[in-house]
Structure formats: C-alpha cells, structure tokens
Amino acid sequence: MKLKEMAPMMKEFFSGYIDYHKEIKKHDVWIKKYAATKGLKVNPHWMFYTNLKIWIAESESMFGKRYCPCFEPGENAEVNKRLLCPCKFAQEDIQKHGSCHCVLFGRGDLTDEGFKEGETRLMQEYRGTPLNLENGILDTRGAHIDPARGLPVPDSLHQVKRALNKARGQTLEVIVETNVEVENLGKFAGKQGLNFRSSKVGDTWHVELIPRATA
Numbered sequence: 305m306k307l308k309e310m311a312p313m314m315k316e317f318f319s320g321y322i323d324y325h326k327e328i329k330k331h332d333v334w335i336k337k338y339a340a341t342k343g344l345k346v347n348p349h350w351m352f353y354t355n356l357k358i359w360i361a362e363s364e365s366m367f368g369k370r371y372c373p374c375f376e377p378g379e380n381a382e383v384n385k386r387l388l389c390p391c392k393f394a395q396e397d398i399q400k401h402g403s404c405h406c407v408l409f410g411r412g413d414l415t416d417e418g419f420k421e422g423e424t425r426l427m428q429e430y431r432g433t434p435l436n437l438e439n440g441i442l443d444t445r446g447a448h449i450d451p452a453r454g455l456p457v458p459d460s461l462h463q464v465k466r467a468l469n470k471a472r473g474q475t476l477e478v479i480v481e482t483n484v485e486v487e488n489l490g491k492f493a494g495k496q497g498l499n500f501r502s503s504k505v506g507d508t509w510h511v512e513l514i515p516r517a518t519a
C-alpha cells in the first residue's frame with residue numbers, strides 16, 4: 305500500500321483508538337469470553353483486532369447496536385438482527401474459511417498464517433476493488449453481493465470512508481440506492497462532524513457530505 309493511502313488510514317486508526325478507548329476494553333471482554341465458550345480463537349494481530357473493536361464501537365455509537373463491523377444494517381430487519389456481533393453467519397463462515405467474515409474469530413486450531421490469509425481476503429474485498437469515484441462523486445452501486453447475507457461488499461459506508469480519505473477536505477457527493485443508506489450516512493456525518501444534504505434523484509439518492517468549514 306502506498307504511503308499516500310496509508311497515512312489517512314493510520315490517522316483514522318489512532319483517532320478511533322483515542323475516541324473509543326473505553327469501549328475497546330469493554331469489547332475485549334465479551335469477545336474473549338465468547339471465543340472461550342465456543343472453542344474459537346480471537347484474531348491474534350493487535351492492530352487488526354483493535355481496528356475491529358474500534359469499528360464495532362463505532363457501529364454501536366452510530367446505530368445503538370453492535371452490528372458486524374464489515375456490514376452496515378440495511379432494509380431487512382431480520383437480516384439486521386442476524387448481523388449483530390457475534391453474528392448468526394459466523395459459524396458457516398468459520399466452517400468455510402477458518403475464520404468469520406471479518407476475521408475477528410477463527411477456528412480453535414487456526415494458525416497465525418490462517419488468520420493472515422483471512423485478513424488478506426478481507427482487505428481484497430474491501431480495498432481491492434477500485435472506487436467508482438470521479439470529480440468528487442462516489443457511485444456506491446454495483447458492489448459485489450455477499451451470498452450469505454445478501455448485502456453489498458463493500459457497503460456504501462465503507463466506500464464513503466475510503467473516498468473521504470481521498471477527498472481531502474472537499475465535499476463528497478455520494479450516490480446510493482436505498483433510503484436506509486441515506487439514514488446511515490446521516491448518522492455517520494453527525495459522528496464525523498460533516499454537514500449533510502440528501503435528495504432523491506430518479507431511483508437513487510444523492511447525498512452530500514460537506515466539511516463544516518466550507519458549508
């Protein structure tokens with residue numbers, strides 16, 4: 305990964321680490337307890353594991369619930385319920401890949417190498433596909449659909465986070481398909497201190513995320 309991309313990711317990591325310091329400790333407790341009860345291993349890589357706890361804490365603070373750090377809640381309430389971490393999809397993921405989708409939990413005998421392979425797979429899913437971003441407009445539609453959950457990977461929220469790192473203080477316009485994504489982006493904007501505007505354009509929604517200083 306290039307230094308230009310690495311620097312904003314590191315900044316995001318350390319600011320999340322500071323903001324959610326207490327929550328990270330809280331999540332550490334139930335994650336380890338759950339893993340011990342189920343005979344699973346917790347991701348042994350400090351930075352990756354800490355990032356997942358930051359994202360769980362962020363999800364809880366935005367949505368009031370502990371959703372999977374890799375998926376934003378969508379329109380289907382039943383699927384949303386199944387997305388709460390530890391999710392109902394984890395067991396099948398672990399059987400198939402050795403680890404859950406986000407590589408938080410792995411099989412009891414999963415090696416360090418096995419966790420690294422899972423992390424590479426996840427990074428490929430979330431950062432391997434180029435963003436559909438041109439002239440400050442991010443079109444989030446058309447992402448791969450996770451077959452188990454029926455949800456896009458990467459979802460619009462993860463795409464927006466990546467795009468904001470490239471936008472460098474400029475307004476980002478985002479095209480999304482559903483009203484729930486608009487609501488989620490509104491909550492995200494509130495947390496990030498961004499101004500937010502949305503409008504319906506044909507079958508899609510257009511959202512503007514505007515840095516406060518230029519609003």
Ligand code: SF4
Pocket residue numbers: 371372373374387388389390391392393394404405406407408409
């Ligand atoms: S995939 Fe892993 S991290 Fe994501 S909700 Fe399921 S158990 Fe939690």
